[in-house]
Amino acid sequence: MAVIEKAAKPAGSRPQRTGRRNRDGRLALIYLAPGVLGLLLFVVLPLIGAFVVSFFDWGLTTGVHFTGLANYRKLFTKDVNFPVVLRNTLIFVVIYTPLNLLCALGMANWLNTRVYAKGLFRVLFFLPVITPSVANALVWRFMLQQDGVVNQVIRAFGGHGSDWLQDPTTAMVWVIVLSIWQSFGYNLIVLGAGLDAIEDNLYEAARIDGAGPLRRFFSVTLPMLSPSLFFTSTMTVISAFQVFTQPQLLTGGGPGQSTNTLVLYLYQNGFSFDRLGYASVIGWVLFVMIMIVTGVQFAGQRRWVHYA
């Protein structure tokens, strides 16, 4: 039996398979090399570097002094701004993410119906994504200043207007509004593509079974769109944690600390206040937070994401 088996196996089969596996491995390595190299150079290495720097009092002009855990202690026990900045960031994430996704999903659904010139609308909604953030923020800033368009319209209707960006109760609202306007177009394109990919026969079958528009949306559209929704929600949460340009250009983090966010605070500490070690600690806290939230999102996806 053993002899027959041995005879049945073609000679040299194992070396051939191993050789192919080696070749495939090498090929994969070549394909992966640019990406892995980029990841190592521009993500892993800076992360390690920032971790090391976080144990130093490191100034661009004031020199480098080892301080152990002092930066961490200061952040968690002494810095009165950090809890405010953290709260602002969480408020931004919690409000911006669902509103962004709702806008994108609503518009994508609307554009998925028989809308005239839907291509034009898609381009229009996508335009703020590709225009420079600086230009966007400046235009909004001019619109929202004391004599800006917004106040002029309000005054034309008999109102008084407001110092929108210098009032701590409204400044964050405008930072969120600008951020949604500027970025929901990207999610709209992704979700629109997801909607296009849902086959009509699924809706047809649902209609035959007597499902109304709402039922079809919740029982067909959403489950079929769940991979796209998972992707957009994950990316939107990450970008929300990293919000910087909008508060930096619209309000500079003010008035007071009312619109200061983690990345802006990190930037201020690193480059305006010359505290690179302290900025590195903030960077690491942000990194850990994003890792945890993204990990939770990935773990939770098994329950609601349906891959066809």
Next chain:
Amino acid sequence: MISSTMMTACGSGSATSADMSGQMFTWAAGSEAQWDAFVKAAQPQVPNTKIKYQGPSFSDYWTKVKTQYSGGSGPCLITTQSARTQELQPLLTPLDDLLKNKNVDVSSYDASMIKGMTVGGKLYGLPYDAEPFVVYYNKDLFAKYHIPAPGPNFTTAEFAAAAKALTRDGNYGFAPSSGFDYFTSFAIGNGATWRDDAGNLKLVNNPKLEQVLKQYFDLGAADHATSEVVTQDKTTVEDRFSTGKIGMIVDGTWQYSQIAGYKNVHFGIAPAPSATGNGPVMTEGSGWGISKTCKDKSKALDVLLALTSAKTEQAVAAQLGIMPAQKSAQSAWAAGKQPADVTMLKTVLRSTEPQRTTPNWNAVQTLFGQYSPLGFSGRQSAAQVLQHVSASAQ
């Protein structure tokens, strides 16, 4: 082969360093006309060294200059300001010995600027301008509401009264800037300081400063005589003034030429307000220091002396309207100016005081910019704002 390569590399390095002697790092982007004027006037005085400039915009400069030199190299000349010398001092070489070797007498420069560029008893820069802070006022608005125009003894009380009287019909008496620099001109005129004797920041337990800041914020919080606070990084108080709806702004004389270009605004100048009406008026000025990393400091000093010579400053003053730091060149400022303003400026210069800063000035500026709108709107008191800025800047 290896040694020849190494020699070539060293040779190339030396050549680069030599080239750096005539180069300056400055707020180049957007200010090319100014630097071109300096280079054009100074180049013939140092024919063997090519003068060049590079750098970001003014708003990015104070951050970029540190990152540039933290790499251990950069152009030999670093543009600085009297107010920023304390902050940039770790990047700069003391000039005292170098100047002594070349027998240069700095008494030809404006004394307040030399004082401003001196840190710990050592001189770190030479100035090209010495600009006092003045009030630019809209003559038409003052005439329209029959308010006496600011005179050579403009007091803080008169300033506040005028701002209040001008705020009507959609006009605002005063457009405040969020910058701490602008408040310091008010503080100097009203006898307050923001530093202790050792030159460190002293914002809390400083009753005089708190009282003057309250006075400043009350222009908005109590008198409602101010427009919204102008955050200087993207728009300026000059932009607001150009609308013709602002009665007064306070800024340095370096803005004179720009304001003179506003066709629809007839303006005059007066000393920045002070408690007594006799000053002192704060001066700010810019200049250059020599980088610590500069290989040929002597050669760089030759370029620095050419850039700040009376001849150069006179030429640039005549072309762009800067107020030269070289005293003998200051008369050139009058070229093309309104005669009444020239007379007024002579009065302004009778008593000047340089703005002095602290090593953490960039943080103070950033934080005051964030908190001052809360002060002008009355949401936070002067004491609270000072407390927040002080705590966060340390």
